[in-house]
Amino acid sequence: MHHMKKYFTEGLIQLTILLSLIGVRVDVDSYLNGYFSPLIEADGGPSSAFIQTPFHHYRDTAAGHQVHPKCPELDYFFTSRRLLDEVRALGSPARFPTRVSAWLVHLVPDDNADIGEPNNLSGDSGNDEINAENLREEVENDHRTGLSVYQDPTIPRPGCATEELSKEDTLQNQEDEEAEVKDQAENSPALLNTLTQSSALEPEDLLGSSTLPPPLSDVVVLPQWQDFLSEFDNFDSMVPQPIPDLEGDLTNPISYDASLRDAMVTRRDICRPPLFRLESTNSSHSDQPQSSLGALPSSLFSLSGNSSRNETTQSRMGGYLDEAVFEHINMLDLGTVDPQMLLDDSDSGLSLESGTRSTASPSTSSDSLCEEEGGATGYSSEVESFSSKVGACAAAYRDWSPVDLNEHIWHDHTYSLPQDQNSTSSCWVPPLKSIKQEVMSEDEGEPEEMGRDEHRVQALGLPFSAFQIVNMPVEDFLELLDRQDLVESQVSFLRDVRRRGKNKLAAQNCRKRKLDAIVSLQGEVEGLMVQRDAVLRQRAHTAKALSAMAERFEELSQTVLSHLQDECGQPLRPENYTLHCSANGRVVVQPRTSRTSRTTVTGGKTAKRKKDKKP
DNA sequence: GGGGTATGTCATGAG
């Protein structure tokens, strides 16, 4: 039956490849889940840590409903699985050529075209036409195959043929949006001027208020002063804009475990975006705009990679991300994945598990069984060594197979136990070789290989191993205790064996979780350090702008004071006076030595008060 | 021999 499944599965994959070429996307994993996952598992190899990860039951429970609520890795699982699915999809051989086409569009500019216009599809030279045609074909091909050619929005594309506009409306819209943003940025001085006109500094008083006393009425209002006051009123706009990544960082928790891999994570459940698009990676942060990280080190990208990025960020970071992502994919594709990368994937402790493993994957049980303590001392070795001893009682459990064990009670959470590299889905029975080796080692006086409990159980002459006792369903275990003629001490011993075995697995689980928590916290610390650096940079920028503003204010004050006269018609000595900008927008001439007497340049009330005092 | 690490085991509390 397995051969039949394999035959149809391979055929299904081939059909999927063909369908993908004509633009029909088929999620093979969803069809293969539960049917022939070992075939898919070959991606990572039988020794892949995917298999060793004991969290099979997380996916087995579909939505993780049966996962223990205390498990901190549950949150990582779904993201990790999506990531793995995407990586597998990206790295599938069927799409590899298409990916190359995408690279051609992205990287190879027209030789004869302007360097700044590598994507000019409407070139008029012969080569341009050829290249444009090729590009169009590639774009269309990519479109058919579900790929979205990554187009750097920062590259200007002045001449687009009409028929191409429909194909690249989206890209063009992105560029238009960027152009609008740029225009707004360029027109910001105009905006400032507009704001100046509406400033609360009462410029009409500056422009020669009739309420001014005669000596002060000849104040020449300097245009730059007016601008300065307006700018001062809009000081916030002069302060260097907050560092873009800071805004996001301050409102979003740092995602420590995000990395370039996250750039490929998409919400397949909601809407599968085109492949190879550097979309935002985490929808939970999708409303937090983040723009370029500017001078931040590239390592920052990985630290904040979990945050969503807007289009601008995509365009600026795409150059970094896509290369790294594609490199990563290539490594996956070529089967040259650095083991450390897999370990990195295991930050969550879940992502190592293949997303394509079936619910009752035979390999799951087999791997776990094979990797049980003492290697092959588990079920099958016991089956062989005790097969001749099986009596009537054991016959009652004859139909209790490892498959049942897997379906019912296999709670193995073993994380890093060694595994036979050649184990396959059908090798839940440890290889005979390993069994013999263990028997030999046992004979050679190395009983520790099997564990104390295992030997004790064997000493009882029971047709079950300690491994079975630990992992069999509790109903079967209780039935075993009842049917065997065991004294109270033996029953107690078997209960202890079961308890210790389960607790051993639980301890392994617990330690793995603890380590993962440590790794997570370390990543969080790194993210917070990056955020702190951004805050410090922001503070330095602000202080610098404030200093410059104060300096300019002083200069303009001196200029204004030099044009003023006192009641006697004598020019004011700038060194004796200063200008004071009050909160309500009035500008007051203040003697430096005494704050009691104030002379107003603007501000009707103060001037009127002074008028009233004079008579 | 001492320190660090990995692992098994026990006790305990919670589900």
Next chain:
DNA sequence: CACTCATGACATACC
């Protein structure tokens, strides 16, 4: 109430 799981604490083996 029995069972399972998580976890701290301790012991032991190993490097």
